[in-house]
Amino acid sequence: MAVDFKVIVIGRGMMGAAAARHLSGMIDGIALIGPGEPSDRKNHQGVFASHYDEACITRTFDDNMVWATLADRSLDRYADIEARSGISFFSEVGCLFAGPKPRAGEGYLGRALDVAGVLDLDVETLDPATLRGRFPQFNIDGSFHGFFQERRAGHINPRALVRAQSTLAQAGGVEVIDATVTGVRDVGSYVEVEVEVGGKTYSAERILVAAGGFTNFNSLLPEPVDVRVAARTVVFFELGERELETFGSMPAAIVFGETDDDHVYILPPVPYPDGKTYLKLGGDTEAQVFETLESAGEWFRSEGNPSERDIIAATAQTLMPGLAGCPISSASCVATFTRTAYPYAGFTASSRIAVLTGGNFVAAKSSDEIGRLGAVLMTDGVLGPENFGEQLTPVMRASHGR
Known part of the structure; x- marks a missing residue:
């Protein structure tokens, strides 16, 4: 046939x-x-x-060699895809990681530094004082160190x-x-x-x-x-002119707590189709999973988990006090884990x-x-x-x- x-x-x-x-x-x-x-x-x-959505973090700094290589190969082609399609999607604003001082080969940051060494990635290490001075938008723990990939990092649409x-x-x-x-x-x-x-x-x-x-x-x-199809809630802070002055030049960021599981990812201000500019945050703490089309669809039709939204919003305002008073909204998505x-x-x-x-x-x-x-x-x-x-x-x- x-x-x-x-x-x-x-x-x-x-x-x-x-x-x-x-x-x-x-x-x-x-x-x-x-x-x-x-x-x-x-x-x-x-x-x-x-x-x-309008923004997802991109970078090659990763604690796993396979994932870092997949990202590196993709980044090699971003410019060609943009040029040939006439559609821009990559904003090279850099990506900042911050967390407790890592030990070589231990934890996400320790492993990521090892991978960066093997791949010869250009990642700048920042001591606590330099981190806080370089990125005043953030109220980061005074003992935390930073790891900043300025090139081939930022966010994609x-x-x-x-x-x-x-x-x-x-x-x-x-x-x-x-x-x-x-x-x-x-x-x-x-x-x-x-x-x-x-x-x-x-x-x-x-x-x-x-x-x-x-x-x-x-x-x-x-x-x-x-696979495990898991719920994720993302939170948006609507920014005005004052907040844009504060956060307009920030990089994408991932800030850890005391453990790898306790972290938040942050996207810098991005214009959205409704004409407003938002700063987006998310985490990965939700346990809800979906086994049917109906349950996954119901989740996507929602605005996410209100409790998770409140947790992320509170974390955001601790890390970035300049967000105080901004209107807050949320949305749902899913992550597929193998x-x-x-x-x-x-x-x-x-x-x-x-x-x-x-x-x-x-x-x-x-x-x-x-x-x-x-x-x-x-x-x-x-x-x-x-x-x-x-x-x-x-x-x-x-x-x-x-």
């Missing part, structure tokens, strides 16, 4: 759009299927994505990055189909993909499922991948259906390279050691007896 496409990528988010762009330069016959951002989030009953990837994918011949996939079926010599509207089906030689936190829903895979703590990029029980998912709450900065690995998987059938094939092997729930 003649198929409609050689490869269908399911999911028009950060990984899926990147995979489609890379595939467009490798082979013909590519389709990218997925819905766009809903215009009415609170009443939307379908799937969502976590890239519906995830919405704009997805637009840029999709624009280049289409220019390369990819057919972008605005639809929600409701089923995938391996029929032996090809794969059928059914979409929501009219029950229409498309066929392909191979399928790459890159549906983020919704990967295990809508019968996209022959068996579920072992059993291995790495992205999954590999085939399922079907040799025609592969999966690309698992951002582990740190993948926005690395999404272009993760997408490239998905494209290599589709064309070569395997990822070699240079592409971290062993580390990225998917773990399926069935293999753990669940």
Whole structure:
């Protein structure tokens, strides 16, 4: 049977759009299927994505060599993607880490310094006095040290990055189909993909499922991948002219408490589509997880967890007293955690259906390279050691007896 496409990528988010762009330069016959951002989030009953935002931290300073390398390779291509698409998404404002003085190889900061040494990253170490003097916007613990990556660090606009990837994918011949996939079926010599509207089906030689936190829903895979889809609440401070004078030149930042688990990430002031400028913060302390499309959708339609919002807001005002009096709002997103703590990029029980998912709450900065690995998987059938094939092997729930 003649198929409609050689490869269908399911999911028009950060990984899926990147995979489609890379595939467009490798082979013909590519389709990218997925819905766009809903215009009415609170009443939307379908799937969502976590890239519906204007700012995510990017940097190569990381405590894990694989993640640092994925980010480094992605950053290498930012300028080219911007130039060829005509869409800007990277703001090189630097990224500051602050926390208790680390010991070599111990804790996040200690491990990150070791990785930075191996990769020869340009990271400046700041003693407590220098840290407080250099970044007066922050009321940081007087004993904390700072680690500042000025170049190849800052924040990206995830919405704009997805637009840029999709624009280049289409220019390369990819057919972008605005639809929600409701089923995938391996029929032996090809794969059928059914979409929501009219029950229409498309066929392909191979399928790459890159549906983020919704990967295990809508019968996209022959068996579920072992992931934990967890709630995250983000908090926004609406800034006026006075606050912009104080915080307008700040970098992106991650500030630790006494332990690695106790930390907050901070995005500098960014204009949003409503015409206002916000400073965004978040953490990763929530325990709520989602096992159904309905529960995940209900979360995305909400403004997040009010208790978590209050905790983050209080932390923000302690760290940045200049935020006092700013209007506060919140929003919901999800993080998809894998059993291995790495992205999954590999085939399922079907040799025609592969999966690309698992951002582990740190993948926005690395999404272009993760997408490239998905494209290599589709064309070569395997990822070699240079592409971290062993580390990225998917773990399926069935293999753990669940």
